[in-house]
Each structure stands twice: as C-alpha cells, then as structure tokens.
Amino acid sequence: MHKGPIWAIIVSIIAIVSIYFLTDIKENQDIQTINKVIDSDDNETISLFLDSIDEEERNTALSLFQEARDSQDSAAVEALIAFYEEKQQYNFAAYYHSLKAEITPLASNWEVAGDRQISVSSNAAYDVSFNEMLYEEALISYQKAIDLDSSNLELQVKLGSAIVDRSxxxxxxxxxxxxxxxxxxMHINGNLALGKFGIISGQYDKAVIRLEKVLSLQPENAEALFLSGEAYSNLGMNGKAISCFSKCKEIVENEDLKKEIDAYLQQLL
Known part of the structure; x- marks a missing residue:
C-alpha cells in the first residue's frame, strides 16, 4: 500500500470539503481553565511585532487593547482582531478571540476562539512558542464553551480531537x-474522529466499524471514504479500498489530491 503522508492528505480533504471533526467528551478535570488574557505589553512575541510597525499603528493596537481590556468594550476587541488580521498576524487575532469571549461569555464565542486558535497554532510560519501557547488556549476555550453548553456533543468532539491530535x-x-x-x-463526527485515530494507530478493523457508521448516514462524506480506503487496503480488502478511493476521487475537486488518490489506486490495481 502506498504510504503517503496521510495526515497531510486528511488535512487537504478537510480544507476542500469543509469538514470539522467534532466529538463529544465528558468534562476534563485535567484541563486548567484560566481567566486572563495576555497583555500586549507582557508578551514578547506581540511586543516584538508591534515594535516592527510604525508608531501610529502601534499606538492604535495598544489603544484598542487597553480599551477592550479596561472598559470591556466588545467593539474595541473586534477592531483589535481585525487589526491583526489585516496585518496577516492571524495568530494574534486568534488569541484575542479569548478576550472577546471573556467580554461576551457565550458558548459560541468560546467555540469560535477555540476553532481559530487550534487552526492557527499548527501554522509553522508563526512563532513556535506562541503556537504552543495558542494550542493550550484552544483547549481552554473549548472547555469553557462546554462549561456553558454541556449538552453540546460537537463541542466535546472538538476538544477530544484536539487532545488526540496533539497532546x-x-x-x-x-x-x-x-x-x-x-x-x-451513531454520532457522525465522534465516529469519524475515532475512525481517524484507528487509522493512525493501526487498528484498521476498528476504524472500519466507525467509518461504516459515518458512511451509512453520509454516503458521500469525502474524508470517511478516504479513510475507509486506507483501512480496507491495510486489511487486504483491495476491492473495497478501490471502491472507496474511486468514489472519494469523484467527490473532491482538488487536482493535487486527486493525483494522490490515483497513486493509491495504482498500488491496489
């Protein structure tokens, strides 16, 4: 079986079909929750960036932060996030989503904070130590969202998946x-996340069981099809693997991904 970079392919599929892997989880007592947001003046990475831009822009960012923090001004924090996004500093923007959620503590705001933080924290273009901190913030954000909406299984899936992927x-x-x-x-994203873990850990038979449940509800779930193809091929069930990979290829639009799937199919034929 062609052993391409499966994680990279999975990420590509996620980007193409906009699938979020969410899973339900019980409250995790080991995830520390905090009630603070890093001050721009105290964070070396942010301070270094602010020192690199012109004085007027630096003062704008600092003023917005102080107004958001001291006055609990939601408009100011929105403007602060937009400021960093305009500068393509999405890591800082993602971090300040925590401040937004602190000011307006809704489960949806904490969920968005976690989503942005977990996504950006894997971007190698940004500072490694800041990314590590951002990953920890994502876990905190998801936990706070769960604390406010404990019956939401999708939130629990996001936290569980984040822990499995990188903890x-x-x-x-x-x-x-x-x-x-x-x-x-029959929880779709829960089974999908466990199916993915089954592939990574080499438990292909268990992965197939999880993924069959997903496909019984969503026959054209591109990621589930791809993962099923990987599982079946490693179980020696080439006919089923070819069927899954072929259907996945019909669904996805990314040409590079289609070429990767073709490489898998050539190994099976």
Whole structure:
C-alpha cells in the first residue's frame, strides 16, 4: 500500500470539503481553565511585532487593547482582531478571540476562539512558542464553551480531537470521544474522529466499524471514504479500498489530491 503522508492528505480533504471533526467528551478535570488574557505589553512575541510597525499603528493596537481590556468594550476587541488580521498576524487575532469571549461569555464565542486558535497554532510560519501557547488556549476555550453548553456533543468532539491530535496524552482525548459514542452511538463526527485515530494507530478493523457508521448516514462524506480506503487496503480488502478511493476521487475537486488518490489506486490495481 502506498504510504503517503496521510495526515497531510486528511488535512487537504478537510480544507476542500469543509469538514470539522467534532466529538463529544465528558468534562476534563485535567484541563486548567484560566481567566486572563495576555497583555500586549507582557508578551514578547506581540511586543516584538508591534515594535516592527510604525508608531501610529502601534499606538492604535495598544489603544484598542487597553480599551477592550479596561472598559470591556466588545467593539474595541473586534477592531483589535481585525487589526491583526489585516496585518496577516492571524495568530494574534486568534488569541484575542479569548478576550472577546471573556467580554461576551457565550458558548459560541468560546467555540469560535477555540476553532481559530487550534487552526492557527499548527501554522509553522508563526512563532513556535506562541503556537504552543495558542494550542493550550484552544483547549481552554473549548472547555469553557462546554462549561456553558454541556449538552453540546460537537463541542466535546472538538476538544477530544484536539487532545488526540496533539497532546502527549492522546488517550485522554480518546476517553472523551468514547464518552460521546456512549451517548450517541451513531454520532457522525465522534465516529469519524475515532475512525481517524484507528487509522493512525493501526487498528484498521476498528476504524472500519466507525467509518461504516459515518458512511451509512453520509454516503458521500469525502474524508470517511478516504479513510475507509486506507483501512480496507491495510486489511487486504483491495476491492473495497478501490471502491472507496474511486468514489472519494469523484467527490473532491482538488487536482493535487486527486493525483494522490490515483497513486493509491495504482498500488491496489
């Protein structure tokens, strides 16, 4: 079987079909929650960036931050986020989504904060230490969203998946994901996340069971089809693998991804 960079391919599929892998998880007592947001003046990475731009823009950013922090001004924090996005500093913008959620503490705001933070924190173009901090902030954001909406299984999936993907203790996330399935055995994103973990950990038979549930509800789920093809091929079930890869190729639009799938198919034919 062609052993291409499966994680890169999975990420490509996610980007193409806009699939979010969400899974339900029980409250995680090991994830520390905090009630502070880094001050621009105290964070070296942000300070270095502000020192690199002209004085007027630097003063604008600092003024917006101080107004948002001191006056709990939601308009100011929105403007601050927009400022950093305009500068293509999406890591700083993602971080200040936590300040937005602190000012307006809705589950939806904490969820958006977690989404932005987990996405940007894997971007190698940004400072490594800041990315690591941003990943931890994402876990906190998801947990705070869950605290406000504990019945939302999709929030729990996001937290569980984030832990599985990048935490040094992935089984903690697996336990959370399994908790989702206990509540809803046909939960699409919960089964999808566990199916992906089955592929990565070499538990292909278990992965197939999870992914079959997803495809029974969403027959054209591109990621589930791709993962199923990978699982079946490693189980020696080439006919089913070819069928899954072929259908996945019909659905996705990215030409580079189609070429990668072709490489898989050539190995199976």
């Amino acid at each position: 040094p203790q992935p089984m903690q996330g697996i336990t959370l994901l399994l908790g989702v399935i206990e509540q809803d055995s």
